[in-house]
Amino acid sequence: MRILKLLIACGLAGTINLSCNQIKKEKMTESASELPKTKFEKNINSEDFTTTIKGDSVKFFVLTNANGMEVTFTNYGQRLVSLYAPDKDGNFKDVVLGFNNLENYRSKKNFYGATIGRYGNRIAKGKFSLDGKTYDLAINNNENHLHGGEVGFESVVWKVVEQSKNAISFSRTSPDMEEGYPGNLDVRVSYVLTNDNELQISYEAKTDKPTYVNLTNHSFFNLKGEGEGTVNDHIALLNADKFTPVDNGLIPTGELRDVAGTPFDFRTPKLIGKDIEANYDQIKLGNGYDHNYVLNEVPKNREGLTFAARVVEPTSGRTLEVYTSEPGVQFYTGNFLDGSDIGKSGNPHLRRGSFCLETQHFPDSPNHPEFPSTQLNSGETYASYCTYKFGVTKN
Numbered sequence: 001m002r003i004l005k006l007l008i009a010c011g012l013a014g015t016i017n018l019s020c021n022q023i024k025k026e027k028m029t030e031s032a033s034e035l036p037k038t039k040f041e042k043n044i045n046s047e048d049f050t051t052t053i054k055g056d057s058v059k060f061f062v063l064t065n066a067n068g069m070e071v072t073f074t075n076y077g078q079r080l081v082s083l084y085a086p087d088k089d090g091n092f093k094d095v096v097l098g099f100n101n102l103e104n105y106r107s108k109k110n111f112y113g114a115t116i117g118r119y120g121n122r123i124a125k126g127k128f129s130l131d132g133k134t135y136d137l138a139i140n141n142n143e144n145h146l147h148g149g150e151v152g153f154e155s156v157v158w159k160v161v162e163q164s165k166n167a168i169s170f171s172r173t174s175p176d177m178e179e180g181y182p183g184n185l186d187v188r189v190s191y192v193l194t195n196d197n198e199l200q201i202s203y204e205a206k207t208d209k210p211t212y213v214n215l216t217n218h219s220f221f222n223l224k225g226e227g228e229g230t231v232n233d234h235i236a237l238l239n240a241d242k243f244t245p246v247d248n249g250l251i252p253t254g255e256l257r258d259v260a261g262t263p264f265d266f267r268t269p270k271l272i273g274k275d276i277e278a279n280y281d282q283i284k285l286g287n288g289y290d291h292n293y294v295l296n297e298v299p300k301n302r303e304g305l306t307f308a309a310r311v312v313e314p315t316s317g318r319t320l321e322v323y324t325s326e327p328g329v330q331f332y333t334g335n336f337l338d339g340s341d342i343g344k345s346g347n348p349h350l351r352r353g354s355f356c357l358e359t360q361h362f363p364d365s366p367n368h369p370e371f372p373s374t375q376l377n378s379g380e381t382y383a384s385y386c387t388y389k390f391g392v393t394k395n
Contacts, residue, residue, distance in 0.1 A: 004252050015202050019175075023323055026201060028355075030359055043100055043344040043345065044060075044072065044081065044100050045101075046059075046060035046062075048100065048101035048103075049074045049076075049081075049101070049102045051102060053076065053157050054157075056111070056157035057101065058074060058102060059075060059160070060072065060081075061073045061075070063165065063166050063168060063191065063193040064099050064165055064193070064346050065166055065194065065197065067086070067195060067197060068084075068086065068092060069083075069084060069085060069086070069193060069197055069390070070082070070092075071083045071191070073086075073168065073191075074102060075157055075158045075159070075160055076102060076105060076156075076157055076158075076168060077105060077113075077114045077115070077153065077154040077155055078114065078145075078154075078158045078170045078189060079105060079112065079113040079114045079115075079154070080098075080113035080217065080219050081096075081098050081344075082094045082096060082201065082344060083095055083097075083199070083219070085223075085318055086318075086392065087316035087317055087318050088317030088318075088393070089317075093224070093316070094226050094227035094344060094345070095222060095223050095225060095226065095318065095390075096112075096113055096219045096221055096222075096226060096354075097112050097113075097219075097220035097222065097226050097227075097343055097349050097354050098112045098113050098220075098343060098344055099112070099343065099344060100343075100344040104341075108341075110154075110341070111147060111154050111216070111218040111309070112152030112219075113217075113219045114217075114218050115154070115158075115170075115203075115211070115215065115216075115217060115218075115291075116147045116148060116151035116152065116154060116215065116217070116358070117148050117152060117174070117187065117214075117215045118148050118153070118174060118178075118179070118211070118212070118215075119145070119147070119148055119181075119212060119213070119214045119374070120147060120148075120214045120216035120218075120330075120358060120360045121146070121147065121214065121216075121219060121292070121330060121358075121360060121362075121363035121364070122141060122144045122145065122146050122249070122250055122251055122363045122364055123137060123145040123225045123363075123364050123366060123367065124249070124251045124364050124367055125143060125144060125145075126138065126139045126143075126144060126145035126180070128212065128366035128367055130210055130211070130212070130366070130375070131210055134181060135180055136181060137149060137180035138150045138151075138180055138216045139249055142249060143249065144249050144250075144251060145180075147218070148179055149163050149179030149180065150179065151178075152179065153174070153187075153215075156172065157172075158170040158171065158172045159171050162190075166193045166194070167190065167191060167192045168190070168191050168194070169189070169190040169191075170188070170190075171186070171187060171188040171189075172187055172394070173185065173187070174187050176209070181211055181212070182209055182210065183207040183208055183210065183211035183376075183378075184209075185206070185207050185211060185376075186206045186207075187204070187215070188200045188203075188204045188205070189202070189203050189204075190204075196389070197267075197282060197389065197390045198389045199387070199388045199390075200385070200386075200387050201217055201385065201386045201387070201388075202383070202384070202385050203215045203384040203385070204374075204381060204382065204383055205376065205381070206382070207287055207376050207377070208378050209378055209379065210375060210377050211375070211376055212331075212365070212376070213374060213376045213382045214360055214361045214374045215382075216326075216330075216358040216384075216386075217358065217386065218358055219356065220334060220349075220354035220355070220356055221354055221355055221356070221389075222311050222353060222354045222355075223311065223312075223316060223319070223320060224318075225316075225345070225380035226343050226345045226347070227345040227346070227347025227350075227353070228345075228347070229306060229350070229353065230273070230351075230352045230353050231272050231273075231312075231333065231334070231352060231353065231354060231355050232272055232273025232276065233272075233273065233314065233315075234271070234272050234311050234312065234313050234332075234355065235266065235271055235273060235311065235313075235314065236266050236269065236270065236271075236309065236311045236312075236355075237267070237269045237310045237311075238266035238267070238293050238308070238309050238329070239267070239295055239296050239299075239306070239307060239309065240259060240293035240294055240296060240308075240329075241260070241277065241296060242256045242257060242258055243257055243259055243282075243294060244256060244257070244291065244292045244294065244328075244363070245257050245281075245282050245291075246282065246291065248284065248285055250285065250286065250363075250382045251363065252292065252362060252368065252371075254368055254370060254371075259293075262282075262299075263275030263278040263282075264289075264291065264293075266331075267290055269310075271331060271353075272289075272311075272355065276288050276289065276352070287335040287336065288335040289331050289332060289335075290330070290332045290333070290335055291330070291331060292329070292330050293329050293330075294328055294362075295308055295326070295327055295328060300323075301387070303385075303386060304325075305323035305324055305385055305386075306324055306325070306330045307321070307322075307323055307324060308322040308324050308357065309321070309329060309357050310322075311355065311357075313363055316393075317393050317394060318390065318392060319390065319392060320357075320388060320389070320390055320391075321387075321389040321391070322359065322386070322387070322388060322389075323355045323386070323387040323389065324359035324384075324385065324386045325384055325386075326359040326360050326361060326384070326386070327361060327372050328359075328360050328361060328362050329357050329358065329359050329360065330356065330357070330358040330360055330363075331355070331356070331357060332355065332356040332358070333352050333355050333356075334349070334350070334351060334353055334355065335352065335355075337349045337350060337351050337353060337354070338351055339351065359384070359386040361373075361374045
């Protein structure tokens with residue numbers, strides 16, 4: 001039985017009862033020595049990801065499925081390094097941005113392929129109140145807190161606790177007051193690459209005191225292939241009637257605005273680049289799309305996850321569908337990339353050369369009681385699920 005079917009049987013809320021700890025997960029028994037080596041050696045050498053950081057071993061990990069797909073990870077920042085998906089003619093390309101060595105991930109602040117925590121997205125002024133106490137977080141995005149702070153989950157070494165040819169689980173404990181967050185937070189993130197060409201991600205966390213949690217994956221996609229120009233010619237559909245407008249610091253104002261009649265309306269498929277330069281306040285503030293969409297509750301897939309988005313690259317025929325248990329998804333079009341980062345392909349990471357679909361609770365939720373809550377209490381288990389499903393279309 002699929003890992004997500006088992007997990008979802010316990011419920012899809014952001015926080016669920018501890019009884020879900022009794023879930024039987026997909027068995028992952030093979031040792032590291034039995035794992036396959038990457039078949040795409042021309043761009044990635046696993047030795048360039050092998051080192052020790054502060055006594056912790058950093059290694060390279062490969063997942064494969066029966067259809068020839070391949071996904072690779074480093075446990076530094078729990079980053080998805082590459083993802084090879086077929087086009088309509090069966091040709092494989094790496095469709096996520098990243099680097100071909102560990103040093104580039106470490107030497108500059110970046111989020112390519114990383115698990116983001118403790119809090120994905122922004123928190124205004126780096127402050128929130130909880131149980132009558134005000135907490136000050138690390139400020140790392142102008143005057144705000146972004147993606148967990150100066151040393152977020154993307155910049156630490158994770159333990160690999162289970163693995164097989166098509167699945168892997170990472171874990172770590174984020175100590176009390178790390179980057180300003182209260183509570184010791186035990187986190188586990190699991191990935192399964194299915195024979196339906198789905199990358200299924202499940203997040204679980206527990207705390208010993210009240211805190212806020214909002215985990216996500218920050219992969220940058222280009223379905224033509226990494227470094228193959230902009231994504232303005234990709235066709236996107238987002239299953240959302242509303243989005244959360246932002247101020248000039250990209251912090252939500254609290255409004256839930258209808259997408260109808262705005263450049264943010266992707267309820268029917270359209271080119272990502274069609275309205276990306278529109279004369280519209282939110283486009284100007286975000287320098288393009290960098291906004292949280294409020295997902296509609298239906299339709300759902302067979303596991304009960306809500307359909308969030310579908311993106312098609314017409315030339316290759318590659319498609320990406322996103323399903324989630326989260327109430328929102330951040331649609332980001334690589335507006336702040338500038339070509340200075342050189343990817344695995346040897347090509348620069350261009351402005352708007354990728355898109356992100358980060359499944360999440362809403363940004364700055366700790367300071368917006370009207371938003372779905374991200375509070376996690378002792379005795380509860382945080383649970384979040386995301387599926388990236390890859391396919392092809394002949395149209």
